[in-house]
Amino acid sequence: MTSFDAIVIGAGHNGLAAATRLAKGGRRVLVLEAANEPGGATRGREFSPGFRSAGLAHLVNRLDAEVAKDIGLDLKGHETLLPTTVLDGSGKAITLNGAYGESIDGVSAEEQAAFAAMRKKLIFQAGILKRFLRRPPPQIGAVSLGDLSTLAGAGLSLIRKGRSEGRDFLRMLLMNVADVTDEYLTDDRLKGLLAFDATLGIHLGPRSPTSLLGLYYRLTGDVAGRTGGQFVPSGGMASIAPAFRSAAEKAGVTIRCATPVARILADRGRASGVVLGDGTEITAPVVVSAVHPQTTFLRLVDPAESGTGFVRSVKNVRSHGNVAKLDLALDRIPDFTGLPAEARNGRIVLVRSKEQVETAFNPAKYGEFSTDPVMEITLPSLSDPSLAPSGACTLSALVQYAPYRLKAGWEHGKPAFLKIVLEVLERNAPGIGKSILAANLMTPVDIEAEYNLPGGHWHHGELQADQLLVNRPTGAASGYKTPIEGLYLASAGAHPGGGISGLPGWNAARHILSGATA
Amino acid sequence: MNAMTKSAADLRRAARDHIRVPRLETPFHERLMAISEVNDWYNWAGYKAPHSLTDGELEYFAIRSTAALFDISPMVKYRIAGPDAERYLNRLTLRDVRKLGVNRVHYTAWCDDHGHVLDDGTLFRLGEQEFRVCCQERHLPWLLDSAFGFTVDIREETEEIAGLALQGPTSYAVLRDAGFAGVERLKPFDIATFPHEGGEVTISRTGFTGDLGYELFVPRARALSLWDRLWAAGELHAIRAIGYGALNQTRIEAGFIVANADFMTAEAALRADRVRMPDEIGLDWLVDPDKPNFNGRRAILDARRNQTLKHILVGLEIEGNISAEHAIVYHRQKHEAGLVTAATWSPTAKRNIAIASLERPYGSKFTEDLWVEIYAMRELKYQKMMKRAKIVPRPFVKLPRRTATPPGLK
Structure with a gap:
């Protein structure tokens, strides 16, 4: 039997990015995946006969170019950025073109200028935070030279723009997105879009303190160097998982699917391998867990191998999803009122105002779903016709808020919530209801079951101030290394967080290859 | 206000009732109260506990010469x-x-x-x-x-289980005469159960005095009858109820440490430099690196390997006979080296002894030329004394009768 230098648990895109980097660094790497195919949350599935969904994500907006180049990822299509269209039901659309609204249609010239000013400000500020994404978070108590240069770089870029810019950054950093939009904008729909983008996938409303961080996070992503851009690869989202897979295999990584890991072997603070579901033991000096940190430390590692305080902090990681994923099989392409034809292949956001987002959040605080939810929609079969029979169409929507812990229970809640979601769609695309052949709504509970994601949270833990950087997922495991020697974290639960970026996995692999012990 | 809210308020008030009893009484309080001549109580974990009951010196000598009964229920x-x-x-x-x-x-x-x-x-x-x-x-x-x-x-189970420590050279004789047949077979750190009043009493050969002694645990309801049983059997063996003052003297002689007296516990310490690793308070011998993982293992072994341990606990013998409690320890009478956490004149060893926490390298590398500065209050004026101190092994008092099996009778 072949022996391996490293075992990566989970063939999500971060697991594969980590494995590929390790293999390119000369390590013999084995990736173990519980599902029948690699891809994790980008793993496609047939949700109705003849109709496929490409997985949880329906757009790419933060795939790191350096990671893609380094691991040899063969994905095309990033030269075409997709627009975002806001629909409020009035029939008058706003369309943001280019990278996060380099130009806007549908608002007054004054509003266009105001948006441009705000966009510039936010992209500048997000750029300061972006410096921290490609390296491990600084380790408190053991700050390295590299950490200092990153911090100094961030400081310098602030000062370069003058003292008032620095002051404004510190003023805005922990603000709520609603107040920031009020400072710049007048159009309710635009404010609504920013409120939605800042809170999508996060348990915050636009008026919650620190909610601006979610928007910053979005704007730390770029496509081909264009901040805030979004695209769908040629061949559709379904081509992402195979691209990561073939990059890994080309680098010499062995991938075994349908091979769930039951336990991580550890003794007296040192990991030594894994035990598979069938009892087989595979040993390796390095174990990289590219699954949720809570799965890692509460299920796979014997809690006796961790300290009580550490287990306590891992249990306290907030990771309850708020977003439901809807896949619709339609017998024709839907007709959204006011949607320009050329924006049909982009992102459609159904939101009227930031107040609507805030009101949608309110019930989520008390374990209830929104009765007037907000959502973003794509029509995946337009870019990947293989997803639907000829002439038919698929619709993918991320709908919030749909709290993981629904008071009434999702068995009862799901049909009621689906009905509400379909009503919202009907208002914006009259006639869509009649064209639905199949509807598949995944609540966070379903997402948890389908993708082994505790809490059904695709970021593997809330992206909020207290769970970022040196606290992601928790202090003692924030630098990819963990209290257990030889065990590393490489999922979205690690820095810098979720979305298809490849960075957590790639950073983790680089950390391992650097031989750093701190 | 309707009947419903009234009863809710009553319930809330009832739940707050604990504030009416600022000090709990142990299951033996009735007996202690009857004996106490000096009414010298202190707060032990929320319980009223005697500092002394009659006379501290007599209580001390009950531990070392006859049999002493100490209520450990607040533990x-x-x-x-x-x-x-x-x-x-x-x-x-x-x-x-x-x-x-x-x-x-x-x-x-x-x-x-x-x-x-x-x-x-x-x-x-x-x-x-x-x-x-x-x-x-x-x-x-x-x-x-x-x-x-x-x-x-x-x-x-602090409240439901009552505990008594019976310590001293005649403690076994008391138990024997109280009818606990077979108790002579107990070796140090053994446990056995014995019938008592239709129930059971758990007796272990343990204690905090460094002397021959036992600890007895019994459900609260049978506490007083156990006390009476021992008291009656102990009369001829000069049994005496004691308070913490005497016990504290003997535990210092035995070299035992007390949490939040000789070291700050990690959850109680407010200041970052007050916490201690086992090796810093003389507990290095408890750490077993070969057993499966345990809380703190990595940090302790790292500190040993990287030599980042900052403190050390030592036994001191100090010249003279004035207790050096909380005195500052100096190296060459000049450099501050640490603090005495517990001290007493030992009537058994006839030595002035102390336990001190020193900051390394004092106590580890520099072990000679140590001094303690004692401030003795004499009629509203401190008499300042610089006394020579010597690091000596603990325990300060080692008694063969503590471990002799079968135990002696006097």
Whole structure:
């Protein structure tokens, strides 16, 4: 039997990015995946006969170019950025073109200028935070030279723009997105879009303190160097998982699917391998867990191998999803009122105002779903016709808020919530209801079951101030290394967080290859 | 206001009723109250406990010359039971619980993730899957959080279990005459149960005095009858009820440390430099690196390897006869080296002894030329004395009768 230098648990895109980097660094790497195919949350599935969904994500907006180049990822299509269209039901659309609204249609010239000013400000500020994404978070108590240069770089870029810019950054950093939009904008729909983008996938409303961080996070992503851009690869989202897979295999990584890991072997603070579901033991000096940190430390590692305080902090990681994923099989392409034809292949956001987002959040605080939810929609079969029979169409929507812990229970809640979601769609695309052949709504509970994601949270833990950087997922495991020697974290639960970026996995692999012990 | 809200308010008031009893009374309070001549009480973990009952000196000599009865009911007690109890305690505490036999006791300590001591105490193995932890501080949240992943039941039993320490050279004679047949077979750290009043009393050969002695645990309802049974049998063996003052003297002689007196427990310490690793308070011998992982293991071993241990606990013998409690320790009478955490004149050793926490390298590298500065209050004026101190091994008093089996009668 072949022996391996490293075992990566989970063939999500971060697991594969980590494995590929390790293999390119000369390590013999084995990736173990519980599902029948690699891809994790980008793993496609047939949700109705003849109709496929490409997985949880329906757009790419933060795939790191350096990671893609380094691991040899063969994905095309990033030269075409997709627009975002806001629909409020009035029939008058706003369309943001280019990278996060380099130009806007549908608002007054004054509003266009105001948006441009705000966009510039936010992209500048997000750029300061972006410096921290490609390296491990600084380790408190053991700050390295590299950490200092990153911090100094961030400081310098602030000062370069003058003292008032620095002051404004510190003023805005922990603000709520609603107040920031009020400072710049007048159009309710635009404010609504920013409120939605800042809170999508996060348990915050636009008026919650620190909610601006979610928007910053979005704007730390770029496509081909264009901040805030979004695209769908040629061949559709379904081509992402195979691209990561073939990059890994080309680098010499062995991938075994349908091979769930039951336990991580550890003794007296040192990991030594894994035990598979069938009892087989595979040993390796390095174990990289590219699954949720809570799965890692509460299920796979014997809690006796961790300290009580550490287990306590891992249990306290907030990771309850708020977003439901809807896949619709339609017998024709839907007709959204006011949607320009050329924006049909982009992102459609159904939101009227930031107040609507805030009101949608309110019930989520008390374990209830929104009765007037907000959502973003794509029509995946337009870019990947293989997803639907000829002439038919698929619709993918991320709908919030749909709290993981629904008071009434999702068995009862799901049909009621689906009905509400379909009503919202009907208002914006009259006639869509009649064209639905199949509807598949995944609540966070379903997402948890389908993708082994505790809490059904695709970021593997809330992206909020207290769970970022040196606290992601928790202090003692924030630098990819963990209290257990030889065990590393490489999922979205690690820095810098979720979305298809490849960075957590790639950073983790680089950390391992650097031989750093701190 | 309707009847419903009224009753809710009453319930709330009833739940607040604990404030009416600022000091709890132990199950033996009635007896202690009847004996107490000096009314010298102190607060032990929320309980009214005697500092002394009659005369501190007589109480001390009861421990060392006859038999002393000390109420240990306020000691915090947890019952830990279940299929994973051994594995759970092995992860929680420093020593290897797998080596602790049924009906045996061992002294141990437990740490947080950073290797800082949370408390020390005794672990009683009452059965294959049943344990009792006795300690100074309350830890229920920590114990419960530690239980994640273990099939184990954890219960605080401080209030329901009464405890008595019977210590001194005639303590075995008292138990024998009280009818606890077979108690002579108990070796140090053994446990056995004996019938009492239709129930059971658990007797262990343990104590905090460094003398021959036993600890008895009984459900609260049978506490007073146990006291009376011992008291009656003890009359001819000069039994005497004692308070903490005398016990404290003997525990210093025995070289034992007390949490939040000789070291700050990690959860009680407010200042970052006050916490201590086992090696810094003389508990390095408890740490078992070969047993399975336990809380603080990595931090402790790292500190040893990197030599980052900052403190050391030492026994001191000080010239003269004035107790040096809380005196500052100096090196060459000049450089501050640490603090005396406990001190007493030892009537048994006839030496002026102390336990001190020193900052390394004092106590580790620099062990000579140590001094303590004693401030003795004499009629509203401090008399300042610089006394020579010498590091000596603990215990200061070692008594063969503590371990002799079968035990002697006087």
